[in-house]
Amino acid sequence: MALVVEDATLLARAAAGDDRAFAAIYEAHRRPMFRLAYGILLDADEARDAVQEAFLRLHRAAPSWEPRAAVRTWLHRVVLNHCLSLRQRLVRMIFAPPPERETRDSPETKALAREAVVAVERSLETLPMKQRAVVCLHLEEELDPSEIAPLVGMTPNATRVTLHRALTKLRSDLSIEEKPS
């Protein structure tokens, strides 16, 4: 609740033209939003675009922000909508080149870590986008299926089933043996 109040205070200042207040909100939320967007899109540039779009909308919503609304949940929703929207998917399908699977820096010492990253990405890539969204919200943001359901527009039961399928596929692909949570 304290975070919500703090975000609302910062947004009120941002609405009054305080760019430093908005930068503080950006800094607090940009990483989780990027990870979510990247987990769905599997393209760093597109994920950055999605994050920019979400924060732009947040800035525009700042003057009429409801103080009790959670910025994090609001941003989740906007990022998800952006990543999963049919229009965006069509644009990507038509114009986007195939995503790069190499890391930005590629020293040999990081070869193993890089391979591990690429393996997870390849496995995520085999999942439908909505499953990726559900699995990222669960694994990265640590949300329960009941919290994920309204964000992705599914019932809690359908979300549980989707999540279970996605986790089973990932564990199988990555040869990870652990009890389902």
Added chain:
Amino acid sequence: MTLRDRVKETLAAREPTEREAARDLDAVLARARPRRRVRPQWAIAFATAAAVVALYIFFPRPKPPPAEAVHLYVHVSGEPEENALTLDLGTKGSM
């Protein structure tokens, strides 16, 4: 390493650098600033033109008053100016 750890590690590995993140924030703030829709000089010119049209419509130029008399000035060329005649003819009704 759990699946959660591996996914978290993967997603974190692709995060933009601090410099890229700062550039993205600058781009957001630049796009968020209100755009000037009309240049001031164009707005002033448009307002002036509108005011002139409004004045012309609501305050038309006064028509000259109807003539009430005819003044004749008769001067024979070559004659001195003092010999000229001035005739004032009154009228009844509108001309």
